[in-house]
Amino acid sequence: MISLAPLLAAALVAAPLLSLVASASLGGSDALAALAASVLPDALRQTVLLLLGVAVFAGSMGTVTAWLVTAFRYPGSRALAWLLPLPMAVPTYVTALVYVELLDAAGPVRSGLRQAFGRGVADVWFPEIRSLPGCVLLLSFVLYPYIFVAVRASFLAREPSILAAARTLGCRPWTLFRRIALPLARPALAAGTALALLEALNDIGASEYLGVRTLTVSAYTAWLERGDFTGAAQIACAALALVALLLLAEAALRDRSGYSGSAAATGLTEPAELTGWRGAAAGVACGLPVLVGFVVPALFLVREVIRRELIANAGPDFTRHLATTILLAAAATVLVVLWAIPIALAARRGRGRITRLLGFVAGLGYAVPGTVLVLGLLGPLIGVDRLLGGVVTAVSGRETGLLLMGSGGALVVGYAIRFLRIGIGGLSAQLAQTPSEIESVARTLGARPLALARRIQLPLLRPALGAAALLVFVDCLKELPATLLLRPLNVETLATLVYGASSRGLFEEGALAALLIVVAGLGPVTWLTVSSRPRTAPARRPAPRAALQAALREPSSATLKSASV
Amino acid sequence: MTPVGFSVRAAIAGLAACAAAGAARASEVVNVYTNREPGQYSATLDTFTKATGIKVNAIFSEQGLAERIAAEGDKSPADVLITVDIGRLQQAIDLGVAQPIGSEAINDAVPRNLHDAGDLWTALSMRARTIYTSKERVSDTALTYEGLADPKWKGKVCTRSFQHPYNTALTAAMVVKHGEAKTKTWLEGLKANLAKKPSGGDRDVAKDIAAGVCDIGLGNSYYIGLMTNGKNPEQKAWAAAVRPVLPSFEGGGTQVNISGAVIAKNAPNRANAVRLIEYMVSAEAQEVFADVNYEYPVRAGVAVNPLIASFGQLKPDPMKLSDVARARKRASELVDEVGFDR
Numbered sequence: 001m002i003s004l005a006p007l008l009a010a011a012l013v014a015a016p017l018l019s020l021v022a023s024a025s026l027g028g029s030d031a032l033a034a035l036a037a038s039v040l041p042d043a044l045r046q047t048v049l050l051l052l053g054v055a056v057f058a059g060s061m062g063t064v065t066a067w068l069v070t071a072f073r074y075p076g077s078r079a080l081a082w083l084l085p086l087p088m089a090v091p092t093y094v095t096a097l098v099y100v101e102l103l104d105a106a107g108p109v110r111s112g113l114r115q116a117f118g119r120g121v122a123d124v125w126f127p128e129i130r131s132l133p134g135c136v137l138l139l140s141f142v143l144y145p146y147i148f149v150a151v152r153a154s155f156l157a158r159e160p161s162i163l164a165a166a167r168t169l170g171c172r173p174w175t176l177f178r179r180i181a182l183p184l185a186r187p188a189l190a191a192g193t194a195l196a197l198l199e200a201l202n203d204i205g206a207s208e209y210l211g212v213r214t215l216t217v218s219a220y221t222a223w224l225e226r227g228d229f230t231g232a233a234q235i236a237c238a239a240l241a242l243v244a245l246l247l248l249a250e251a252a253l254r255d256r257s258g259y260s261g262s263a264a265a266t267g268l269t270e271p272a273e274l275t276g277w278r279g280a281a282a283g284v285a286c287g288l289p290v291l292v293g294f295v296v297p298a299l300f301l302v303r304e305v306i307r308r309e310l311i312a313n314a315g316p317d318f319t320r321h322l323a324t325t326i327l328l329a330a331a332a333t334v335l336v337v338l339w340a341i342p343i344a345l346a347a348r349r350g351r352g353r354i355t356r357l358l359g360f361v362a363g364l365g366y367a368v369p370g371t372v373l374v375l376g377l378l379g380p381l382i383g384v385d386r387l388l389g390g391v392v393t394a395v396s397g398r399e400t401g402l403l404l405m406g407s408g409g410a411l412v413v414g415y416a417i418r419f420l421r422i423g424i425g426g427l428s429a430q431l432a433q434t435p436s437e438i439e440s441v442a443r444t445l446g447a448r449p450l451a452l453a454r455r456i457q458l459p460l461l462r463p464a465l466g467a468a469a470l471l472v473f474v475d476c477l478k479e480l481p482a483t484l485l486l487r488p489l490n491v492e493t494l495a496t497l498v499y500g501a502s503s504r505g506l507f508e509e510g511a512l513a514a515l516l517i518v519v520a521g522l523g524p525v526t527w528l529t530v531s532s533r534p535r536t537a538p539a540r541r542p543a544p545r546a547a548l549q550a551a552l553r554e555p556s557s558a559t560l561k562s563a564s565v
Numbered sequence: 566m567t568p569v570g571f572s573v574r575a576a577i578a579g580l581a582a583c584a585a586a587g588a589a590r591a592s593e594v595v596n597v598y599t600n601r602e603p604g605q606y607s608a609t610l611d612t613f614t615k616a617t618g619i620k621v622n623a624i625f626s627e628q629g630l631a632e633r634i635a636a637e638g639d640k641s642p643a644d645v646l647i648t649v650d651i652g653r654l655q656q657a658i659d660l661g662v663a664q665p666i667g668s669e670a671i672n673d674a675v676p677r678n679l680h681d682a683g684d685l686w687t688a689l690s691m692r693a694r695t696i697y698t699s700k701e702r703v704s705d706t707a708l709t710y711e712g713l714a715d716p717k718w719k720g721k722v723c724t725r726s727f728q729h730p731y732n733t734a735l736t737a738a739m740v741v742k743h744g745e746a747k748t749k750t751w752l753e754g755l756k757a758n759l760a761k762k763p764s765g766g767d768r769d770v771a772k773d774i775a776a777g778v779c780d781i782g783l784g785n786s787y788y789i790g791l792m793t794n795g796k797n798p799e800q801k802a803w804a805a806a807v808r809p810v811l812p813s814f815e816g817g818g819t820q821v822n823i824s825g826a827v828i829a830k831n832a833p834n835r836a837n838a839v840r841l842i843e844y845m846v847s848a849e850a851q852e853v854f855a856d857v858n859y860e861y862p863v864r865a866g867v868a869v870n871p872l873i874a875s876f877g878q879l880k881p882d883p884m885k886l887s888d889v890a891r892a893r894k895r896a897s898e899l900v901d902e903v904g905f906d907r
Contacts, residue, residue: 034898038901038902100765104769105777114777210764211726225728226894228894375629382636382638386640401640406642484626485626485630488624496625500602505766
């Protein structure tokens with residue numbers, strides 16, 4: 001009974017993917033050759049460069065700042081540890097819109113430079129924000145927290161035992177970082193970077209707006225602008241191949257690490273003090289990402305909200321849309337958690353490849369570009385809806401419309417399928433941290449599977465549930481492609497309000513909705529940071545930290561390992 | 566009965582009740598799927614509801630709605646699909662989600678070239694693909710689309726992505742006019758003239774001209790009105806820096822695109838759908854399209870907004886819109902082949 005959950009989830013995710021692959025192969029080699037001669041090479045090049053760029057920039061930004069706030073003390077370092085994850089709360093499309101407003105040719109920065117120094121500085125020298133490098137930088141400033149949070153959790157877990165020993169042996173901070181901390185954090189770095197890159201690959205809003213034609217944007221064009229489903233499928237398969245490469249690379253980096261079991265904290269040594277210019281330099285290095293990734297976009301939105309009196313003009317409709325957004329996200333969060341528990345448990349129980357593979361496929365929804373997934377989901381979801389309608393008609397004798405699509409149920413399922421992986425990964429990692437002997441003992445003592453789940457496994461999962469739920473909730477608030485296409489009539493969410501305003505060419509009028517998305521995301525992001533803060537007294541069980549790691553550091557480890565077994 | 570069985574029955578009963586409630590309201594509503602942001606014509610929808618008592622339910626997405634109607638099949642709640650491009654209309658028809666409109670009032674109001682020969686779609690308004698020129702730096706007022714590829718504009722042209730429907734339609738019109746080979750050469754020449762990578766929207770073209778990044782660029786006619794009379798002071802300044810020119814094809818007229826509507830194949834409120842479209846082509850609604858949205862009305866006798874009229878007399882190219890729609894796929898492929906957006 002429990003293995004029905006992974007089967008259903010895997011089927012729903014696999015249906016659009018399989019139809020994609022089938023259509024791609026239907027096109028045959030002629031269509032592929034035409035693509036290879038035109039759009040494919042460049043889209044592939046842009047995508048690879050984008051991913052490499054984000055890996056380098058976001059990776060180094062996340063790792064260095066994590067080290068600086070963990071290993072050292074300087075004025076502001078505690079606050080910075082709390083502030084550095086915040087850009088995660090800003091949707092990439094919002095950051096892109098804000099920086100184009102500020103930095104393109106007519107924006108305040110270049111206009112000011114032009115008045116002060118003339119066209120040479122403002123127009124020739126100044127780099128164009130709507131470009132591949134611009135896109136790399138902007139995405140990096142939004143996505144580095146994925147790496148920061150993962151790597152910092154790893155630093156916090158390792159520091160007491162190994163780092164302290166190295167330090168007593170006379171290891172200097174830089175050497176310590178390079179030779180000990182960084183190699184130890186490699187699995188965390190790989191997992192965080194993989195998440196950030198999947199987000200970058202999925203992104204359509206920011207990339208398209210910045211004029212970067214990635215595989216995702218090109219597939220979107222082929223499908224929706226010229227109705228060429230085969231071509232779109234072939235391009236999307238290229239993107240899927242990249243996803244597979246990415247996941248395999250992550251698994252390889254992770255598997256070579258032999259230290260993953262050493263997280264038991266016994267106490268903390270004091271971070272080293274940084275004073276004078278060193279302290280100031282560290283403060284600036286950690287402050288800059290917060291400034292660019294969070295403070296500037298947030299202040300821009302606040303300014304627009306005030307300048308346009310958006311709160312006074314919001315009206316009762318806005319409150320209704322806000323409530324709808326929260327309700328939908330909450331429902332999806334509950335569904336993800338309820339769905340992920342049996343999947344994670346089944347993966348742990350079943351040693352069989354099939355159970356594990358199902359779990360892996362079920363998690364793929366996160367790795368597929370949203371619009372592609374959603375257009376592929378329309379068929380299966382509406383199929384289920386028709387069945388349901390048939391049942392209702394048979395029972396009550398009344399004709400019905402589409403109940404799931406019409407009630408928002410389909411949208412909630414769509415969210416759940418997109419973000420199931422966050423739940424599965426978080427819970428599986430939490431389970432992986434507890435020895436399986438516990439269950440063996442319980443089974444020997446006669447516990448049946450349901451009792452085992454209720455009395456042993458669910459209590460074990462509790463810390464990870466909260467973290468996974470919060471991350472899913474925030475992702476649902478920001479979600480756009482599924483919301484646009486699966487929502488019932490007259491339903492708006494904060495994200496569609498921003499989309500609608502920018503579609504009218506008046507993005508600033510969506511500033512209040514955008515700001516609320518950011519504010520709603522702040523709570524969960526902050527909670528994650530606070531709960532991962534090192535305790536002065538050794539915790540009996542490192543539960544919150546484990547939950548954080550489970551949700552962010554290890555999101556794919558369990559599923560990945562299962563796939564590579 | 567098991568608890569699970571009970572809750573399933575309760576859920577089914579609940580759903581049935583919802584469905585019944587929905588059915589009871591069904592006679593007074595019309596459900597609109599729109600590729601066009603409904604805020605842009607909410608005034609029209611509001612007056613329609615006031616005049617008829619029919620409530621308008623809407624869902625907006627720039628893409629994918631025709632696919633949704635197709636997937637929903639005979640259970641689809643969609644009555645009307647409103648789009649902003651002839652290609653999108655044709656795509657909906659190719660997906661088989663439209664049915665003949667069958668309204669004398671619409672036949673009488675909308676000229677033949679703006680109304681499908683098979684009665685599957687009708688235009689609601691027209692927009693011209695104009696060339697925005699810098700008031701400061703460009704004095705030419707007689708421009709052709711072909712001329713945009715003239716090397717004299719090297720480094721001086723801005724445009725949004727050529728995969729956007731407005732530009733794909735222009736490219737498709739070029740294919741209809743001159744054939745594929747010549748269109749490809751034109752795209753290459755135009756690409757060589759670009760001042761920056763294609764990005765942003767039509768308003769950004771005006772913005773870039775105002776900032777001095779380029780001298781000329783492609784933009785739809787109505788944005789000038791929206792920017793000039795909108796709430797955004799920056800956008801007023803962009804529009805003020807720009808002189809819109811109604812260009813023509815060599816030996817032809819201006820490229821005109823439409824916003825249009827189809828009635829969904831399984832429309833549950835068909836009569837209301839017809840009433841909505843009839844209202845949207847009525848003189849009253851057409852005046853709103855002209856004066857609030859700054860579009861060209863499709864109904865004869867309704868005046869163009871003075872600001873738009875100041876661009877000059879619109880002479881639409883006589884090519885058939887259905888030919889443009891057919892050439893769209895090839896046009897989009899040509900754009901990719903020359904790597905226009907690269």
